[in-house]
Amino acid sequence: MSQPTHDEVYNKICELLVPYNPKGIAISHQSGIMTDLEVDSTAVFDLIMGLEDFYDISIPMEMVSDIKTVGELVNAVMQLTSE
Amino acid sequence: MDIFDKFSALKTRTDLVEKLGVDPFGVKFDTILNATRGLIGNQEIILAGTNNYLGLTFDPDCIEASVNALKKHGTGTTGSRIANGSYEEHVDLENALAKHTGMESAVIFSTGYQTNLAAIATLAGPKDVLFIDADSHACIIDGCRLSAAPTIRFRHNSPSDLEKRLIRQGEIEGGIALVVIEGMYSMFGDKAPIKEFVEVCERHGAYLYIDEAHSFGIFGPTGCGLAEEEGVLDRVDFISGTFSKSLASIGGFCLSRHKAFEVTRKAMRAYMFTASPTPSNVAAARAALDKIAEKPELRKNLKERSEQLHAGLLALGLELCAPPGPIIAVRRPNELIAATEWNWLMENGIYVNLAVPPGTPQSSSLLRISLSAAHTKEDIDLILAGFSQLSQLGDAMTARAQEVLAAQ
Numbered sequence: 001m002s003q004p005t006h007d008e009v010y011n012k013i014c015e016l017l018v019p020y021n022p023k024g025i026a027i028s029h030q031s032g033i034m035t036d037l038e039v040d041s042t043a044v045f046d047l048i049m050g051l052e053d054f055y056d057i058s059i060p061m062e063m064v065s066d067i068k069t070v071g072e073l074v075n076a077v078m079q080l081t082s083e
Numbered sequence: 084m085d086i087f088d089k090f091s092a093l094k095t096r097t098d099l100v101e102k103l104g105v106d107p108f109g110v111k112f113d114t115i116l117n118a119t120r121g122l123i124g125n126q127e128i129i130l131a132g133t134n135n136y137l138g139l140t141f142d143p144d145c146i147e148a149s150v151n152a153l154k155k156h157g158t159g160t161t162g163s164r165i166a167n168g169s170y171e172e173h174v175d176l177e178n179a180l181a182k183h184t185g186m187e188s189a190v191i192f193s194t195g196y197q198t199n200l201a202a203i204a205t206l207a208g209p210k211d212v213l214f215i216d217a218d219s220h221a222c223i224i225d226g227c228r229l230s231a232a233p234t235i236r237f238r239h240n241s242p243s244d245l246e247k248r249l250i251r252q253g254e255i256e257g258g259i260a261l262v263v264i265e266g267m268y269s270m271f272g273d274k275a276p277i278k279e280f281v282e283v284c285e286r287h288g289a290y291l292y293i294d295e296a297h298s299f300g301i302f303g304p305t306g307c308g309l310a311e312e313e314g315v316l317d318r319v320d321f322i323s324g325t326f327s328k329s330l331a332s333i334g335g336f337c338l339s340r341h342k343a344f345e346v347t348r349k350a351m352r353a354y355m356f357t358a359s360p361t362p363s364n365v366a367a368a369r370a371a372l373d374k375i376a377e378k379p380e381l382r383k384n385l386k387e388r389s390e391q392l393h394a395g396l397l398a399l400g401l402e403l404c405a406p407p408g409p410i411i412a413v414r415r416p417n418e419l420i421a422a423t424e425w426n427w428l429m430e431n432g433i434y435v436n437l438a439v440p441p442g443t444p445q446s447s448s449l450l451r452i453s454l455s456a457a458h459t460k461e462d463i464d465l466i467l468a469g470f471s472q473l474s475q476l477g478d479a480m481t482a483r484a485q486e487v488l489a490a491q
Contacts, residue, residue, distance in 0.1 A: 041441045045217055045236055058251055060233035061215075061224075 004055070009077045013070055016050045029071030037070075055081050099419075102487045104426035107437035117141045118457035121434065128429070131452045131466050132436040136301050136409045137374065137381045138457025139331035145370040149332075152366035160359045165349065172365040177336075179372055184307045185317060186338035188345050192353070193360045195296055195325025196222040198335030201353035202323060203263060203292065204229035210258030214245060214289070216265065216275070218444045223263050223294065232261075239268075239444065242279035249287040260289035266298035266309035270443050270451065272410025274298070278313040285318065292321040300329025301382060301409055306375040326360075326368040329375065334360040334368060381456040385409055388458045395467040399474050404449070412438070413450040413470070419484040421448035424473055427480065433469040 004012075014027050020039045021027070033039050039047065048059050051073075057080040067073050087094075100107060112121040112128070118138035121128045139145050152172055164173065173191060181189040192198040203226030207213050213227050213234040227234040235252070238244035249260060262284050264275050277293065284291040295308035299322075303311030308324070310316040320341065326334035337344075348354060374381065386407075393407035404412040415421035418439045425437040428450070436451040443449055452466070473480070 040446050042444065042446055049217070049236065049238060052251075053247075056251060058233075058235050058248065060235055061227060062234065 003081055004078075006074060006078060009055075009074045009081075010070070012054060013047075013051065013073055013077075016047055016054075017070075020047060027070060029069065029074065031070045032068055033070060033073065034068070051077060057081055099487065100422050102490065103419075103422050103484070105429055107422060107425050110429075110434070115140075118455050119459075119462055126432060128432050128434045129462060129465055130434050131454065131458075131462075132434050133455070134297070134328045134453045135331070135455045135457070136297075136385060136453065137329045137331070137371070138455040139329070139371045139374055139381075142331065142371070142374060144374070145331050145367045148370035149363045149367035153361075153363035156362040158361065158363075160361055162358055163355055164359045165355045167359075169359065170362045170365070172362040172369065173359060176365050176369045176372070179369060180336055180338060183305065183372060183376060184311075184322065184338055186322065186340055187342040188339045190337050190344070190348055190351075190354065191360065191365065192335040192337070193357055194333060195323075195327055195335035196225075197353045197357065198323050198325065198337050199223050199294055200226045200229065201351035202321065202337045202347070203227060203261075204353070205347050205351040206230075206290075206292070206321070207232035207261050208258065210255070212252055212255050212258065212260050214248060214252075214260060214262045216240065216263070216268075218265075218268055218270070219263065220265060220269060220294065220296075221442075223265075227263075232258075240273065240275050242276060242283045245280065246283045246287070249283070249289060260287065261292060262289050263292045263294070266293055266295040266302070267408065267410065268444070269297050269410065270438055270447075270449065271404035271412050272297075272408045273405040274309055274408070277310050277319075278315050281310075281313075281315045281318045290320045291318075292323065293319055294323045296323070296325045296328060296335075297410060299324040300371075300375045301385060304379075306379075306382060326364065326371075329371065330368040331371040332364045332367040334364055385454060385456040388454050388456070388460070388463050391460065391463045392452065392454065392466060395463065396470060399467075399471055401470065401474070404447070409454050411452045411454070412447075413452070415448045415450060418448045419488060420480060421450060423480050423484040423487075425450060427473055427476070428469055431469055431472070433466055 020043045021037055025037055031037055048064055052059055067076055114122040118135050118141050119130050121130050177189040177191055199222040207230040209231035211232045213232045215236055216239055217236045218239045235248055237248050264280055267274050293310055298308040300306045302309045307316055310319045321339050323337045326332040389407045393411055402414040438449040438451045440446040
């Protein structure tokens with residue numbers, strides 16, 4: 001897969017977040033995944049595994065711990081897909 | 084800013100659950116009468132949530148061995164084995180565990196939690212990569228955090244997903260891959276497809292570590308666990324377990340088919356820098372290991388009681404999370420209803436576990452039952468009668484839960 005754009009990654013994350021966001025809370029780059037979007041820690045890892053499979057990357061657990069917002073998750077995916 | 088502000092969400096949740104009656108996470112038994120009965124005040128409670136799978140905590144031989152060790156060596160070890168020396172019970176149990184399982188090396192620890200924490204954090208170094216099941220127990224996750232190794236999760240009980248991630252990782256320069264799974268998962272009671280995991284690990288040259296905390300003593304022809312049951316025990320690199328379930332005590336063990344594992348005693352911080360388990364605890368586990376070897380009827384009874392309860396709960400129309408086994412988890416619609424029902428069961432003399440997110444897979448709310456070989460057929464009938472009555476109270480339970488919520 002060629003290097004995705006920032007918007008493509010953001011849109012993909014928003015798409016993968018749908019099942020974990022039953023209240024339909026508005027998503028932005030600044031949205032806290034666990035705080036604003038109320039995604040619990042188990043579901044965060046499901047989301048991460050979905051992204052890993054889509055982009056064929058590995059996002060190690062210790063990196064996930066530092067990701068708090070949607071924007072930070074986009075940046076992590078951008079970094080890993082460029083390596 | 085108050086130091087406890089960061090716990091405010093937890094406090095709100097705890098307060099809500101406490102309004103339903105007894106705090107499910109702070110139950111106090113006044114007396115434990117035997118492996119299946121306890122007293123709270125004057126009320127006798129049937130214990131169906133204590134992980135006392137073989138019911139050996141009141142076995143006369145286990146008690147005698149423990150008391151003898153207590154009288155011989157005193158109440159505490161007052162230090163670590165590295166700094167303050169080992170007792171004969173420590174070494175004897177390690178030798179017995181290695182012999183019983185056919186492993187080359189055995190190390191015992193003060194708790195099951197410390198076992199995985201110490202072993203995983205030490206076995207995986209900064210150049211290695213850890214691969215762990217998505218539903219791993221907290222002690223495995225904490226062990227990974229303490230190690231300097233990157234940690235990758237794979238989908239629960241999926242050898243093919245693990246294989247995909249091992250391939251994705253590719254060659255690990257200067258390091259190894261260590262895969263960590265559990266034999267039986269503590270919340271749902273579902274079993275890992277161990278043979279398939281062994282094959283994936285062998286194909287990719289990865290080491291395999293299996294936590295058999297909930298399966299040691301319960302499965303396999305000689306009670307060594309699920310790896311033995313699947314006929315692959317000799318192909319597993321590391322097996323860990325606990326004394327606090329089938330071994331009727333407190334402590335833990337890690338076994339390896341590699342003799343070189345011995346050297347890690349001088350590297351595992353949670354082994355080196357903590358007090359060793361008391362001789363009396365270790366002697367009880369040692370006596371329980373003999374029972375595991377000598378009394379296959381314990382496993383047989385546990386299996387029969389599990390099948391009886393599983394069939395009975397299914398007949399009540401309840402949703403169960405796994406096939407029959409020593410852990411039977413009943414899925415409930417949400418946390419509040421589960422907590423309300425848990426309280427009703429306690430009021431009616433049945434102790435099970437309440438398990439709620441985030442500690443549960445798929446964010447499930449569960450009434451989790453753990454069975455014992457000491458349970459009788461009549462005990463299971465009692466538990467079933469409780470769940471049957473509870474099922475008939477469906478709307479009343481929901482109303483009680485809503486009442487509490489409305490009072491917030």
